Amino acid sequence: MLGYILKRLLHAVPVALAVSVICFSLVQLAPGDPLAVVLPADASQETVDAVKAQYGLDRPLVVQYFIWLGNVVTGDFGKSIATGRPVLSEISNAIGYSLSLAFLASLMALIVGLSLGMLAGYTIGSPVDKVASAFAISGVSIPHYWLGIVLVVIFSVQLNALPAMGAGTNPDAGILERLRFMILPAVTLAAMPAGIVTRSVRALVAETLARDFVTALRAKGLTEVQIFGHVVKNSAPTALAVIGVQMGYLMAGSILVETVFSWPGTGLLLNSAILTRDIPLLQGTILVLALFFVAMNLIVDILQPLFDPRIKRI
Amino acid sequence: MSTPLLKVADLTVRFRTEKGTIAAVNGINLELQRGQVLGVIGESGSGKSVTLRALLGILPPRKTQISGAITLDGRNVLSLTKRELSKYRGGEVSMIFQEPATALDPVFTIGQQITETVMRHGATTKAKARARALEMLDLVKIPDARSRIDNYPHELSGGMRQRAMIALALSTGPKLLLADEPTTALDATVQIQVILLLRELQRELGMATIFVTHDVGVAAEISDRIAVMYAGRIVETGTASDVLKTPRHPYTNGLLTSTVIGARRGETIDCIAGMPPDLAAMPQGCAFAPRCPLATTECTAAVPMLKKSGADQFVACIRQEADGRHAA
Numbered sequence A: 001m002l003g004y005i006l007k008r009l010l011h012a013v014p015v016a017l018a019v020s021v022i023c024f025s026l027v028q029l030a031p032g033d034p035l036a037v038v039l040p041a042d043a044s045q046e047t048v049d050a051v052k053a054q055y056g057l058d059r060p061l062v063v064q065y066f067i068w069l070g071n072v073v074t075g076d077f078g079k080s081i082a083t084g085r086p087v088l089s090e091i092s093n094a095i096g097y098s099l100s101l102a103f104l105a106s107l108m109a110l111i112v113g114l115s116l117g118m119l120a121g122y123t124i125g126s127p128v129d130k131v132a133s134a135f136a137i138s139g140v141s142i143p144h145y146w147l148g149i150v151l152v153v154i155f156s157v158q159l160n161a162l163p164a165m166g167a168g169t170n171p172d173a174g175i176l177e178r179l180r181f182m183i184l185p186a187v188t189l190a191a192m193p194a195g196i197v198t199r200s201v202r203a204l205v206a207e208t209l210a211r212d213f214v215t216a217l218r219a220k221g222l223t224e225v226q227i228f229g230h231v232v233k234n235s236a237p238t239a240l241a242v243i244g245v246q247m248g249y250l251m252a253g254s255i256l257v258e259t260v261f262s263w264p265g266t267g268l269l270l271n272s273a274i275l276t277r278d279i280p281l282l283q284g285t286i287l288v289l290a291l292f293f294v295a296m297n298l299i300v301d302i303l304q305p306l307f308d309p310r311i312k313r314i
Numbered sequence B: 001m002s003t004p005l006l007k008v009a010d011l012t013v014r015f016r017t018e019k020g021t022i023a024a025v026n027g028i029n030l031e032l033q034r035g036q037v038l039g040v041i042g043e044s045g046s047g048k049s050v051t052l053r054a055l056l057g058i059l060p061p062r063k064t065q066i067s068g069a070i071t072l073d074g075r076n077v078l079s080l081t082k083r084e085l086s087k088y089r090g091g092e093v094s095m096i097f098q099e100p101a102t103a104l105d106p107v108f109t110i111g112q113q114i115t116e117t118v119m120r121h122g123a124t125t126k127a128k129a130r131a132r133a134l135e136m137l138d139l140v141k142i143p144d145a146r147s148r149i150d151n152y153p154h155e156l157s158g159g160m161r162q163r164a165m166i167a168l169a170l171s172t173g174p175k176l177l178l179a180d181e182p183t184t185a186l187d188a189t190v191q192i193q194v195i196l197l198l199r200e201l202q203r204e205l206g207m208a209t210i211f212v213t214h215d216v217g218v219a220a221e222i223s224d225r226i227a228v229m230y231a232g233r234i235v236e237t238g239t240a241s242d243v244l245k246t247p248r249h250p251y252t253n254g255l256l257t258s259t260v261i262g263a264r265r266g267e268t269i270d271c272i273a274g275m276p277p278d279l280a281a282m283p284q285g286c287a288f289a290p291r292c293p294l295a296t297t298e299c300t301a302a303v304p305m306l307k308k309s310g311a312d313q314f315v316a317c318i319r320q321e322a323d324g325r326h327a328a
């Protein structure tokens, strides 16, 4: 098992490198001159060249990439052009907020998605299944930001029950107080993955129930509860993969939601980095989010063989 | 004769499908003594598997209508409660499926799958159940059972998998074993080994067995009695030697001459012309009449009943009686 984990880790290295190349070049492709933000419009050519040299922007791209990569590997993501603070500290600050939001949203999506999906998968065609499917489709197709705004209108404006914005300013706030700020953005964020997990689990359970071995399990007299155990173990590997991807999206896909709720996470950070063309910040944030994705996949890869012995540990 | 272990009276199984209700099994009667082996032969779609599944009570309840009576050891199977039924399945009656590759759960070991079954039907501790599993794997002659017990199904060859399924089915000591074409999915040489093993186990353990097969040779090898099914009905039944040596129903006759075993080298193998009827649109009277070389207009008047013909042989064919000789 340890060997398998090490191998998986090694396999993740080239993926991470490819991700870094893409992050680096994507930003080069984006329109607009990053220096336009920090420099006055009438700056002389010498000033422009000096600043360019200061940020290393006068070197060939390949060289820039390797310098950037070398720095990144040692934990130096450079300084934000807009604020002058180290990118790493900006990101690590934001990531804590995003992670806690993503964690709560994942928990909600998992609880709702798994239970609805199983119910629906067991009762394909029944009213329960129809309600669950309608819920799943709404979750997948209702736009994030719209749902967010509707929730704010209902729970903050009309009922005045929950805060509409931010993460709270009181640093000594208790967990409950913090949670109050997280509920609306978390629900908004959870809607889509809950829908996707519901639909995948529904399909998986229905497909597993239709397999021959389920009839054979019934034929040997197992109870429905025991058969359920078999269904779960058979569906787990695929469900895990879906869930892993969704949790990755939750981290990265929260730009709109974090913007709507002014939640100070990576999404909001990315948003402002784009608006201010803050290239070091943009590159750093995208890279960290992409690496988070790679890590999620790695975890799924490591967990899957625990459920399905046919997935070879190679 | 002593009271039979299994008595099936006028069993009918209907499925609700998109095409309307179809009768896959159409009023069959069966009797099976303790320790006896009944071979069931018939073309694809004749209702053999549905019959076995009805006996075990594993047809999907929502789309199935079952009528008639199934009595095992004096108990009416069709009126068992849900709880009684799940004890009956796998406990008193076990089933071996055609495809061991799909009938075993791929993500549990052979040992786990036998153990959970034994636990369900009476074993008190896990250790005892596992010991029983090991004993069964030895009994079905899986080499090196002690290490094979922790293998997953995909780690075994087809033949070994089927042996494991046999071990699983027999682990609870059932009174009746239902085998649904247990060797069809295997290579020819492995087939023979598994058949021989089954015959040996049957003699040793003495459970009554219903053995479904396409292969007349296999049926001859293993059966005491044979029932021939066509379109959901039993058209001929009797001792294996009577039915195979002196087939009285034109369909049985067709089945026997269409096998390689009955044919001589160089002769072309006859096969029965035409196709089995659509169960949603059954012909009037004898279902075989449209394909039967001996059919007359009389045959389409009414469904022929099984009538005694010979010492211990029954046949559902009016031409047979009218002629007073073999329909062949």
Ligand SMILES: Nc1ncnc2c1ncn2[C@@H]1O[C@H](COP(=O)(O)OP(=O)(O)OP(=O)(O)O)[C@@H](O)[C@H]1O
Pocket (backbone or CB within 6 Å): B015, B016, B017, B024, B042, B043, B044, B045, B046, B047, B048, B049, B050, B051, B060, B214, B279
């Ligand atoms: N669950 C079901 N729902 C609807 N129709 C079914 C169902 N199970 C079986 N049938 C139909 O019942 C008929 C008899 O099927 P069965 O499986 O018993 O045939 P068989 O004699 O075992 O054939 P084979 O030799 O191919 O296994 C077929 O026409 C089949 O389509």
Ligand SMILES: [Mg+2]
Pocket (backbone or CB within 6 Å): B048, B049, B050, B180
């Ligand atoms: Mg069949």
